[in-house]
Amino acid sequence: xxxxxxxxxxxxxxxxxxxxxxxxxxxxxxxxxxxxxxxxxxxxxxxxxxxxxxxxxxxxxxxxxxxxxxxxxxxxxxxxxxxxxxxxxxxxxxxxxxxxxxxxxxxxxxxxxxxxxxxxxxxxxxxxxxxxxxxxxxxxxxxxxxxxxxxxxxxxxxxxxxxxxxxxxxxxxxxxx
Numbered sequence: 001x002x003x004x005x006x007x008x009x010x011x012x013x014x015x016x017x018x019x020x021x022x023x024x025x026x027x028x029x030x031x032x033x034x035x036x037x038x039x040x041x042x043x044x045x046x047x048x049x050x051x052x053x054x055x056x057x058x059x060x061x062x063x064x065x066x067x068x069x070x071x072x073x074x075x076x077x078x079x080x081x082x083x084x085x086x087x088x089x090x091x092x093x094x095x096x097x098x099x100x101x102x103x104x105x106x107x108x109x110x111x112x113x114x115x116x117x118x119x120x121x122x123x124x125x126x127x128x129x130x131x132x133x134x135x136x137x138x139x140x141x142x143x144x145x146x147x148x149x150x151x152x153x154x155x156x157x158x159x160x161x162x163x164x165x166x167x168x169x170x171x172x173x174x175x176x177x
Contacts, residue, residue, distance in 0.1 A: 029137070029144030030087075036134035037084030040097060044078025061107045076100055084138060087147020094139030101132035 047054045051070050058066035058073075076096060083093045105113040105128050112126035123129065143149050 025141070026144035026146055029141060030146040032134050032137055033084045033087055033090070033143060033147070036131065037081045037086075039081065040077045040084060040131065041081030044074050044076065044081055047074035048078055058107075063107055073100060084143075087143035087149050090138050090143035090147060090149050094135045094137075098132055098135035098139055101128040101135060104128040105132070 047070065051067075051074065054070040054074060055066045058069050063069050077100070080093045080097050080100075083089050084097075105126065109126040109128060112122045112129075115122040
């Protein structure tokens, strides 16, 4: 198929659009991490400063060990939000925060969770939805290039490449450099 044909032009345009969209992936993930990391950190900070109220709320929902759970969730949201902002341990943090938001649906918005397929509007208008969505995005796609995780991965690849490179001087009795 020649480039001049309609099919060729469609394929070429698709390739250009795909490359452009791929370049937007990391900036989008950075924005998600920064915005929702900040939201999680603020929510966690608020819970840390009103633990008795959070404990009472958790007890009213029938959550086991509400005092311990309140401390854990407040810390998870605060420190998890900070980790998202930094892009450090991002996928693990995304997993923990997504689990937290799923439990929030189960405990406080069970009716919205039941409507996920029959009336999706009720599901995605519930408070945990955007937090859950952001957490799952980071869990599935990772933090993007603009993250400490990505910097550490690049450094690990460089270190591995250097250590895997043959050292020809050492095989002749010369000291390794």
